Amino acid sequence: xxxxxxxxxxxxxxxxxxxxxxxxxxxxxxxxxxxxxxxxxxxxxxxxxxxxxxxxxxxxxxxxxxxxxxxxxxxxxxxxxxxxxxxxxxxxxxxxxxxxxxxxxxxx
Amino acid sequence: xxxxxxxxxxxxxxxxxxxxxxxxxxxxxxxxxxxxxxxxxxxxxxxxxxxxxxxxxxxxxxxxxxxxxxxxxxxxxxxxxxxxxxxxxxxxxxxxxxxxxxxxxxxxxxxxxxxxxxxxxxxxxxxxxxxxxxxxxxxxxxxxxxxxxxxxxxxxxxxxxxxxxxxxx
Numbered sequence: 636x637x638x639x640x641x642x643x644x645x646x647x648x649x650x651x652x653x654x655x656x657x658x659x660x661x662x663x664x665x666x667x668x669x670x671x672x673x674x675x676x677x678x679x680x681x682x683x684x685x686x687x688x689x690x691x692x693x694x695x696x697x698x699x700x701x702x703x704x705x706x707x708x709x710x711x712x713x714x715x716x717x718x719x720x721x722x723x724x725x726x727x728x729x730x731x732x733x734x735x736x737x738x739x740x741x742x743x
Numbered sequence: 744x745x746x747x748x749x750x751x752x753x754x755x756x757x758x759x760x761x762x763x764x765x766x767x768x769x770x771x772x773x774x775x776x777x778x779x780x781x782x783x784x785x786x787x788x789x790x791x792x793x794x795x796x797x798x799x800x801x802x803x804x805x806x807x808x809x810x811x812x813x814x815x816x817x818x819x820x821x822x823x824x825x826x827x828x829x830x831x832x833x834x835x836x837x838x839x840x841x842x843x844x845x846x847x848x849x850x851x852x853x854x855x856x857x858x859x860x861x862x863x864x865x866x867x868x869x870x871x872x873x874x875x876x877x878x879x880x881x882x883x884x885x886x887x888x889x890x891x892x893x894x895x896x897x898x899x900x901x902x903x904x905x906x907x908x909x910x911x912x
Contacts, residue, residue, distance in 0.1 A: 636792075636892075636907050636909070637777060637778050639899070640900075641778060641896070641899060641907050642778045642780050642787075642905060643778075643908075645909040645911065646910050647911055648748070648750060649750030649911075651763075652766065654767045654768075654771050655766060657771040657773055657774070657775040658775070659775055659776060659777055663748035663750070664748060665749065665752060668753065668840050668912060669837075669841055669845065669912055671852065672850060672851050672854045672857070673850075673851060674851070675847045675851055678850075681851070681857050682857055682860070685854055685857050685858070685861070686866075688908060689861075689866070689867070692780060692784055692906060693780070697777065698776065698777040703748045704746070704748075705745065712753045717753055717841055718840070718841060719838055719839060719840060719841055720841070723839045723880075724838060725815065725880070725882075726758075727814065728814040728815075729761075732761065733757050733758065733761040736757065736760040737756055740759075740760035740763075741756075741760075
């Protein structure tokens with residue numbers, strides 16, 4: 636998009652991937668996957684997030700800037716139910732590798 | 744010091760450990776394309792683009808059945824979402840997130856109504872007639888990037904779009 640002449644902001648819950656890909660402008664938000672703009676029917680909360688995103692468009696001066704937005708999701712992470720009802724095909728396929736990664740992380 | 748977002752805060756420990764393996768420890772130091780704003784935000788034409796797997800009901804849904812058969816494949820196509828679309832007009836298909844929230848309120852991922860409000864209030868220039876959804880699970884993004892997105896870029900140009908908000912699912 637950016638190479639085609641459009642200015643972009645990515646509103647993302649996972650700004651860490653910026654280290655791998657390199658986004659032009661990043662607005663990082665601590666919201667769960669599938670609801671990065673805000674809660675269902677919370678127009679005021681969604682509006683607040685988006686006004687901050689628009690300010691990122693304005694204040695970013697060079698490629699690669701990351702802005703961490705000041706919002707906190709009201710639920711405990713384990714209560715957010717962001718995940719699909721059934722394990723995704725790729726997770727089923729790689730389950731052994733995922734468990735191994737967990738074990739190695741725990742061992743460190 | 745201000746808030747620093749932990750991108751894996753909402754995932755369980757096993758998934759965090761696995762996903763983190765894919766994240767470099769050093770900042771990105773390659774080429775990043777850049778298009779500076781040509782006008783203030785209040786004069787810009789915006790479009791919105793999400794990877795949440797949304798389609799309007801008159802369009803075919805993203806292909807979940809093929810991904811179930813071929814777990815490393817993700818649908819590389821894109822759907823147009825008109826600016827006045829509501830949750831009543833859409834289907835949502837995605838094997839990696841809970842889609843029920845988007846089905847209740849499209850704005851949690853594709854905030855078309857919020858941007859129309861911004862347009863009415865003069866906060867932005869306007870929302871373009873067309874927004875977009877693609878499908879975010881792409882282990883190989885070649886078809887999405889080389890075949891699908893150039894067509895999207897052409898339509899964005901036709902509609903006079905200056906800026907795009909991207910909302911990954």
